[in-house]
Amino acid sequence: MKKHVLGIALAVAVLLFGVAACGGGGGTSSSKTLTVGATAVPHAEILNDVVKPELAKQGIDLKVVIFQDYIQPNEKLYEKELDANYFQHLPFLEQTNREKGYNLVPLVGVHIEPMGGYVAKGKPYKSVQDLPNNATVAITNDPTNVGRMLLLLERQGLIKLKEGVGPKAQLTDIVENPKNLKFFQMDAAMLPKALDDPKVDLALINTNFALQAGLNPLKDAIFLEDSSSPYVNVLAVRPESKDDPRIQKLAEVLLSPAVKEYIEKKYQGAVVPAQVRYGN
Numbered sequence: 001m002k003k004h005v006l007g008i009a010l011a012v013a014v015l016l017f018g019v020a021a022c023g024g025g026g027g028t029s030s031s032k033t034l035t036v037g038a039t040a041v042p043h044a045e046i047l048n049d050v051v052k053p054e055l056a057k058q059g060i061d062l063k064v065v066i067f068q069d070y071i072q073p074n075e076k077l078y079e080k081e082l083d084a085n086y087f088q089h090l091p092f093l094e095q096t097n098r099e100k101g102y103n104l105v106p107l108v109g110v111h112i113e114p115m116g117g118y119v120a121k122g123k124p125y126k127s128v129q130d131l132p133n134n135a136t137v138a139i140t141n142d143p144t145n146v147g148r149m150l151l152l153l154e155r156q157g158l159i160k161l162k163e164g165v166g167p168k169a170q171l172t173d174i175v176e177n178p179k180n181l182k183f184f185q186m187d188a189a190m191l192p193k194a195l196d197d198p199k200v201d202l203a204l205i206n207t208n209f210a211l212q213a214g215l216n217p218l219k220d221a222i223f224l225e226d227s228s229s230p231y232v233n234v235l236a237v238r239p240e241s242k243d244d245p246r247i248q249k250l251a252e253v254l255l256s257p258a259v260k261e262y263i264e265k266k267y268q269g270a271v272v273p274a275q276v277r278y279g280n
Contacts, residue, residue: 034246035063037073037085041211042111042263042271043233046254047086050262054253060246068189070142077236078102084247086110086254087208089231091167095144105239108251109232109276111263113207115145115152116221118192120200127222128156133179135201138194141185146170148231149204153181156223167230207270217270232274251277 038044052062073085119125139149147169160176161169192213194203260273
């Protein structure tokens with residue numbers, strides 16, 4: 001009888017171990033694998049080209065999961081399928097937390113991607129002054145980045161927003177539109193394709209998607225945000241993971257001189273190092 005009971009206990013222990021071993025993509029603090037979600041450019045490039053080799057020297061295997069959208073990386077992180085993500089700026093993270101009820105936190109800020117205005121193919125405009133009346137401007141349908149794009153247009157003198165509305169601005173907050181610009185909203189990842197649409201005159205495109213589409217922000221954009229932009233791209237984690245030694249090592253490498261130098265050399269000002277540590 002004792003042998004029978006012992007056999008059952010051993011079988012249950014083996015079963016429980018197997019279930020634990022087959023868990024989600026997010027590792028435990030004792031795991032040597034660190035799974036990070038990222039968009040392809042520049043985030044995954046930075047992680048694979050610089051961070052992965054540096055972490056390997058410390059015995060950590062960095063696995064980079066590439067996403068083509070802005071929804072899944074936070075969703076998968078919250079659901080513990082990722083250990084961290086690196087794809088978004090701070091206002092987007094804060095907005096997502098409010099909308100989805102997440103509690104994800106920024107650990108470090110790595111870089112800024114100045115957003116730019118790009119003229120559609122076949123259109124002759126060389127500056128904002130060349131844009132005709134009733135021009136169609138393609139912008140994102142993401143509320144956080146809508147405000148960012150409208151502020152950029154306001155700085156170019158193309159529109160005027162309600163006083164004090166700031167980054168939360170939406171299309172309904174435009175109070176002056178002297179060129180009677182028309183706005184066409186779409187998913188941010190699709191904005192480079194809007195440049196092929198004959199109905200579009202100008203598209204405002206996030207630098208990561210511009211680079212991914214083969215655009216050179218410094219040469220192809222007729223205007224860009226400056227380096228004082230508050231939209232710093234961050235490494236985001238779950239609150240309980242921020243003190244994980246693997247996560248801390250990842251953060252240290254992202255703030256290292258090697259990453260700063262890589263960004264400066266590879267992107268030539270199209271992506272700007274930020275190097276910020278948040279006090280969470």
